[in-house]
Amino acid sequence: MFGRLTVTEVVMIAGNHDYLKRDSYYLSFEWEKNVHMILSPDLSCVEFPEYSVAVYGFSYSSREITEECCKGAFAQGKQSREILLVHGGDEKHVPMKKEELLELGYDYIALGHIHKPQQLYPERAAYAGALEPVDKNDIGMHGYISGEITEEGVRTVFVPAALREYIHLTVPVTGGMTGHGIKEKMRKRIEEKGVQHIYKIILTGHRDPEIMFDTESLDNFGNIIEVIDNTTYAYQFSKLKEQNRENILGQFIESFSGSEKDSMEYQALCEGVHALMETRRG
Ligand SMILES: [Mn+2]
Structure with missing residues (x-):
């Protein structure tokens, strides 16, 4: 399905539910050219020189990550626009402080793990939330975040896309x-x-x-x-x-x-x- 996208590059990381077990399908699957999965448990990046963009992230190799591994995960200045992907935000899944995240120097930080969409900091860091609600108490709108980085900075908009609430x-x-x-x-x-x-x-x-x-x-x-x-x-x-x-x-x-x-x-x-x-x- 990702391969059917014509003008889109996909970058993704594994979270706590689909962490990289020894026999994980992620480790052997051959993705289409436009799909980039960061498999490393340490901060790594995918560069897109044609867009002057680098996307950073790391995958879970165990069910839980209790270390504050965002500490010191600074943007490295490989491209003029830098984005960080992080899955977690609670005690057992990459505990982090908002202030520390903002000091890492990324143009934008895309967060996952919490199902409810929420901004951590306007135009800088946000949880997109689940595309569809996954639990009966998962109330409210669900969808995705569409963002644009231009000379003026980052602009994001939440796009409701779930079929049901x-x-x-x-x-x-x-x-x-x-x-x-x-x-x-x-x-x-x-x-x-x-x-x-x-x-x-x-x-x-x-x-x-x-x-x-x-x-x-x-x-x-x-x-x-x-x-x-x-x-x-x-x-x-x-x-x-x-x-x-x-x-x-x-x-x-x-x-x-x-x-x-x-x-x-x-x-x-x-x-x-x-x-x-x-x-x-x-
Ligand atoms: Mn999760």
Whole structure:
């Protein structure tokens, strides 16, 4: 596939997942002419004199690299534009400090390992992130970074390219909404955001105590991996308290007076009242 590219040179390094084992396919594979894999575990470079560019990097030869090997990995001035490829950034995978990276003298540092795209320093160092999200908690946009080095310096732009996103979608529920109503609301919200994405739905707000909804049946498009029901029951506590001054229900509500809507106490109030009401209903 890389070989089909017509005006592109590909430079790559092995990371912690595809590190260079003794029988690694990387060691014997014959890449197309435009593909340059840096196999050395020590800093090496590929030069492109026609573009006045040198790309530096090193590959993993073990699952982990706990040394700070970016320390002292200075740009060597072989070409007028120099780029560094690094895979890692956490404790067990090439620990590094942002300040130290920036002092190495590269025009740009292209980072991998962390799946979420993020800039370490604008126009100088960034994680492109995974091309597609690879885990259900890998939320947000995914794509690649397109960069240009000119006389004016480096300019980068993040290009969203993933076909799907994992989205955590909050759907507010109000008292009086039926199971069908909630399902319709979810359908609308998902249609607005895109049915191609994969959703974790978080139901919030208050629901009618009489309403039972089956979270299993809410999946309109087959793209919901989880429904979390964080709703509380929509009771009118002040009215219930008035009506039940003389019994345990009224006293129970009274004992929670003043609790904040989002607090654990409020949750306990809702659950407790619901339990007491259920016993009444018999
Ligand atoms: Mn990695």
